[in-house]
Amino acid sequence: MTQEENNLIIAAQNGDKTAFEELIYRYDKNVLGIAYSYIGNNEDAKDIYQEVFLRVYKGIKKFEFRSEFSTWLYRVTTNVCLTYRSQKKKFAYSSLDEEISDEDGEQRSLADTIADGESSDERALGSEISEMIDNGLEKLSPQQRMVFTLKHYKGYKIKEISTIMNCTEGTVKNYLFFATQKMRENLKDFLD
Secondary structure, three states: OOHHHHHHHHHHHOOOHHHHHHHHHHHHHHHHHHHHHHHOOHHHHHHHHHHHHHHHHHHHHHOOOOOOHHHHHHHHHHHHHHHHHHHHOOOOOOOOOOEEEOOOOOEEEHHHHOOOOOOHHHHHHHHHHHHHHHHHHHOOOHHHHHHHHHHHHOOOOHHHHHHHHOOOHHHHHHHHHHHHHHHHHHHHHHHO
């Protein structure tokens, strides 16, 4: 953590809303990205995002600088994702009119993201693969899904994931092993 970030945290702990907003600004895309990668639905990811920063706002006074602020924030994000998923228990289907963020952060409809040069067979195959991956993710336990998401969608290392999820590296490896096995099983017809 930089001294500047430490000062922002201390100011936010003392009720400085501008400092808290600066902290949100620094991490909002990462939090939204983790939520979206885990939940797979833009609206639900936004709900998780709001819940995360509400919890952080309420709990920032309890932050004791024992870890990086980002680690603490991502642990809150992980917990909210796991809780949200267990409470929601629904499948997310995307409408072609649904607004999503592209790589540049611009809002576009799902229909607009389909490349003009792709054949309908290529789009169908891509859609089939995506559906198989989504179905595979749905079959994972919440912890396995979170580890798989953090590792393969967000690129975190095992040690970082163990810190974020507040468990041992061995536990993370175990979750990841079984998640990978289940995903391979779900995709075996495609891979053969």
